[in-house]
Amino acid sequence: MKIEMHAHTSEVSPCAKVPAEEMVKACAEAGYQGVVVTDHFNDYVLESFPGSARDRVTRYLEGYQRAQEAGAKLGIQVILGMESCIAGGPEDFLVYGIGMDFFYQNPIFYQYSQEQAFKACQEYGALFFQAHPCRSYCKPRDPHLLDGVEVFNGNPRHENNNPRARKWAEKYHLGIFTSGSDFHQLEDAGKGGIILPSDVHDSMELAAALKQGMAELIENP
Numbered sequence: 001m002k003i004e005m006h007a008h009t010s011e012v013s014p015c016a017k018v019p020a021e022e023m024v025k026a027c028a029e030a031g032y033q034g035v036v037v038t039d040h041f042n043d044y045v046l047e048s049f050p051g052s053a054r055d056r057v058t059r060y061l062e063g064y065q066r067a068q069e070a071g072a073k074l075g076i077q078v079i080l081g082m083e084s085c086i087a088g089g090p091e092d093f094l095v096y097g098i099g100m101d102f103f104y105q106n107p108i109f110y111q112y113s114q115e116q117a118f119k120a121c122q123e124y125g126a127l128f129f130q131a132h133p134c135r136s137y138c139k140p141r142d143p144h145l146l147d148g149v150e151v152f153n154g155n156p157r158h159e160n161n162n163p164r165a166r167k168w169a170e171k172y173h174l175g176i177f178t179s180g181s182d183f184h185q186l187e188d189a190g191k192g193g194i195i196l197p198s199d200v201h202d203s204m205e206l207a208a209a210l211k212q213g214m215a216e217l218i219e220n221p
């Protein structure tokens with residue numbers, strides 16, 4: 001099963017140019033059977049939505065839900081994930097192995113320290129990764145508070161320094177590596193992801209497969 005691990009929808013992520021349905025279609029056309037929606041769970045996104053913390057989370061989940069509807073029509077598995085900045089820097093983190101309840105339980109995840117974020121993921125049973133740690137504006141953060149690293153980010157509009165990210169991840173023996181396109185525009189389809197030997201149906205099954213070391217990374221798309 002070929003899975004896009006890092007994709008945004010324009011319904012939620014202000015930097016994304018493609019609505020959920022078109023994004024899912026583009027991934028399907030690029031030969032993927034699954035796509036993880038990792039919209040930005042950041043202060044400027046959530047705080048732009050009206051209502052209570054709960055209302056904002058519900059609005060945030062619209063991108064994923066539209067993608068899921070499109071996926072059901074197109075026969076491609078849409079999986080819930082998250083990309084969030086945390087306190088203390090511009091770096092992005094990816095979370096896999098979560099249901100919608102995770103967001104309601106952690107409606108201000110974006111204000112957490114790295115330690116709090118890692119702990120929240122551990123308590124839930126989710127996996128916490130640093131995304132593109134060597135991208136020009138990022139620094140590798142505390143490797144002891146991570147489950148793994150996105151060692152390949154295929155986004156063509158950033159200097160991701162992927163070989164450096166891999167070296168850093170290997171140096172600290174960070175167990176789980178992932179790859180993703182960081183899909184924001186149509187040209188990004190097919191620029192990264194993983195291949196699993198068997199199908200997964202939701203974020204928990206995906207996290208379990210990652211923990212078992214089943215993922216083969218797409219690093220030369």
Ligand SMILES: [Zn+2]
Nearest residue numbers: 008013015016
């Ligand atoms: Zn973005």
Ligand SMILES: [Zn+2]
Nearest residue numbers: 006008083182
């Ligand atoms: Zn991203």
